[in-house]
Amino acid sequence: MTHYEHPTRLLVATDCIIFGFDGESLKLLLVKRNFAPERGKWSLMGGFVHENEDLEDGAKRILYELTGLENIYVEQLKSFGEVKRDPVERTISVAFSALINIHDHDEDSVKAHNAVWISLKDKPKLIFDHDKMVDLALEQLRYKAALHPIGFELLPEKFSIPQLHKLYEAIYDRELDRRNFSRKILSTKLLMDTGEKNEQSATKKAILYRLDKERYADKFHSFWHFMPDPVM
């Protein structure tokens, strides 16, 4: 086998599975296509990788175009390369998962792209193999959030434990005992008390925490065990 023998070049795209959380349910940012092919149908946000651009940079460029946000938490999910996945021309798509704070995005930009936040439970059928991408992204989010502190990416910088609790219930689509959850989270020592309280609450105001960035960096590679087994 020699290198550069049959240099068949292929189209390479990235598609982004963009998760958000509005305090109640987990949402996806989806695009209603006003361009061919599959005009009028729903799809993930995507685009082609440029000649002089790393894969992840491509995904971040596309995310920036859509949301106006930089420094988004992005993780490569998997590449989808079935020969006939795109009917127009063979295209390899590198799928990226993105977690963003739903309140931060640029609304005009999102509207301009014909994009909408849709609850996972109301997800319409998407074009091509995008449904598979979403399924996998959700599976991975569940997998990862059970063991690593990534849920925070979906929340504001300052957040309460009840908020985090609701997020986890949304991610796993099931009830979690709030008291055990709280103790488990606090036992990681990953949260810093900001001294502030959630003034929005009509009842007892919850303590607002912030992620301890130093410990976060140290512990990122250690397992959590947030979920009662079995998770999946």
Add this chain to the structure above:
Amino acid sequence: MTHYEHPTRLLVATDCIIFGFDGESLKLLLVKRNFAPERGKWSLMGGFVHENEDLEDGAKRILYELTGLENIYVEQLKSFGEVKRDPVERTISVAFSALINIHDHDEDSVKAHNAVWISLKDKPKLIFDHDKMVDLALEQLRYKAALHPIGFELLPEKFSIPQLHKLYEAIYDRELDRRNFSRKILSTKLLMDTGEKNEQSATKKAILYRLDKERYADKFHSFWHFMPDPVM
């Protein structure tokens, strides 16, 4: 953003991180290149994706060419797409992890490709970003084997618990209490007693088990907790 706007086509390759286990240590099947570029240096086995071939099929084709084996356990790891990762021409590489039974491969074929099994601990420096690929593959193997029953792919169909135990010690590069390990494995009910014993042993012959395929399929998505925390 309209589809098919700037159709820049790129080279797409697959590289395979091939793990094997010889009963003592975890090994990689590496190629000493007798072709350009980087002739004489070590690399992973790889090749370009063909026009009419799914990504995973490409990896399997390459694995078949090298080892003569079909039905190999293969898992897509990640795509590597840095602009300058390949100095000759920009190439996206989709990395695949493969777990094979080291005794099954076709020796002639491996020799013909100038490939050698090398213990992870003696791994030479590899070309391009192949070192990164190996690091990630190992991390993923550790991650996954702690929670899912995939170690079996590296063993013969019938294997003993002591064999499995040695495999796990090799994967995690640390001692594991053999008695606790044994109990943990058996408690999953994933192993079927074949009624046979390991006749090779010079001392007490170990019971040979086989993976219970039905339970395997059912349980594949459930977490194991094989390793004492923290694993990583």
Add this chain to the structure above:
DNA sequence: GCAAAAGTGTTAAAGCTACACCCATGT
């Protein structure tokens, strides 16, 4: 004072670790 949400405590069961002991086999 009451309802609702937040925070803290308790207890029994389960799981894990670190051991000790016995069994089978070839020399």
Add this chain to the structure above:
DNA sequence: ACATGGGTGTAGCTTTAACACTTTTGC
């Protein structure tokens, strides 16, 4: 019979799950 490796048992500790209770706040 003994050295070696394989199989099973157990005590003490830690973690978990499933609960109850108290505190804060707005009305």
